[in-house]
Amino acid sequence: MEHQAPSTLQRLAVVSLLKKEEALAISAVVGLPWFLFPATFEVAFRNNHTNILRAMVPAWPFTCLPVGALMKTPHLETLKALLDGLDVLITEEACPGRGKTRVLDLTDVNSDFWSIWIGTYKKDCSHQDMRQKKSVETCCYSVVKKYLNVVTDLKLVNSQLDECTMYLWQWAQQRKGSVHLCCQKLEIWADSSDVIDILQSVDLHCIRELKVTYLQIEDMALFGSYLGQMRNLHTLMLEDIMNTYRNIDSEELKEEWMNTLFSQLPKLHCLLHLYVDYIHVLVGSLAEWLRHLKNPLETLSITCCHLIQRDLDYLPQCLNLCGLKHLYMSYTILEELKPLGKLLERVKDTLQTLDLEHCWLEDSAFSDFMPALSQCSQLLKINFVNNKLSLPLLKQLLQHTAKLNKLTQELYPVPLECYDNRDQVIIERFDEICPKLLDILRSKRQPKAASFVSTICRKCFRSCVYDLEGRHCLCWQ
C-alpha cells in the first residue's frame, strides 16, 4: 500500500514504544484502545515486530484482519506470527470483549481499511466493520460451521507452491476442524497431476476465479468433474489446452474429451466471465462451448485462437451473449466478419469494450460491421490496432466512432498509406495524415484518449504513436 504515514504524536509514540520497549508493548496490547489497533498493527507489521503481531492477532477488535493488503511480498516469519496468533484464538479463551477475528484475509483487496485507519484515527469503524462482515458472510458457505476463515489466493506455478503458501496450507490442513482455508482465486500452471492434487484439497465451492494454463486435453474429463463442482465460479480462464495428440488422427477422442468439459458448463450458474486463450481445439466448436452455458456472459474473451465461419455464425444467435459488456478477440483469426456486425447489433445497449487488436483484418471486413459499431452507444474502450486498413476506410471508421460519446479510450491502426513497401513508417506521411484523422473525431466531440498506432518498427522495436499530445516515436524524436 502506497501512502504517507501521518506524523501525529500518537503515531510517533507507537513507533517509539514498539522500537524500544517490545515487552512493554506486548503487555500493553490488552489495554490498547481499539481505535489504536490498526495503526499500531501497521507499524509493527512494517518493522517486522513479529512478537507484537503474534500478541495483537488474538486481541484484534474487528471481524476481519485484512493483512494481505500490507503484505505485498509474502514473508514467512510474519505469516508464522499471524498464524500463531490465530492459534491462540483457537486454543485459548480470547480476551474479554476482544478476539473478534473471524477472518484473516491474506488477499490484496482490502487496502481501504488501512488508509482509513492510518489516515484518521477518529474515523467511525462501524461502516468498515459492516462491510467486512458482509464480505465474510458471502465469502463462502461454510463460514458458520467453521471457526476461523483464512482467505487466500492460490497460485501454483511450475508445480510448486511458494514456501509461505506451503506453510499456510499445512497449517490449515492440521486444523481442519477449526479453520476454513478459503481460496476464492485459484491459478494453476502445471501438469495435470498437480492440478488434480490441488483441486482435490481445496473447497471447490469457494472458488470464484479459476485460471488454468497448460492443461492436457486427455485430462479434460477429470478436470471437468472438479470444474462442475465450482458452483460459485464467476470467472473461468483457460489458457493453452495442450493437444498432445495433435499429430495423430484422433478427432473422435478429442471430441469425447471436450464433451466431458462441455457437460460441466451447465452447472456453472454464476459464470459471468469466460476467457479462452490459445486453444487450438476451439476451432469449429465455439457453439458447443457457448450453448452449454446457463448464464448470460458479461465478458467473452477469445484471444490467440482461430474462429471459422461456423463459430462466428453462432455468435449473434447465442442467447447467452445478449447482455455482453466486454468482447476481446485480439490475435484471433476471424474468417468472416458479417456475424460480428449482427452480434454488435444485439449488444448495442450493453457493450462497453471491443478489442480486435491484431486480427489482420482488411477494409472489407471492417465495412461489414462498421454501421453496427456506430450504434454501440455504451462503448468505453475500442482497440483496432494492427489491422490492415486503408486511409479511406479508416476515415469512414472514424466517422462512425465519432458518434460514440462515451469512449474513454480508442486505439486505431495507422493507415496502410503511411508505410513503405518494407512495412516501415514513412514519417512525413505519418505526420501529415494522423493529425487529419484525429480532426475527424474532434469535429464531432472532444476525444479523451485517442491514439493511432503503427506496427512494430524494425529499428527501435516500438510502435510509432500519434495521440492527443502529438507524435511519439523513438526513431524520429
Ligand SMILES: [Zn+2]
Ligand atoms: Zn470459503
Ligand SMILES: [Zn+2]
Ligand atoms: Zn522506430
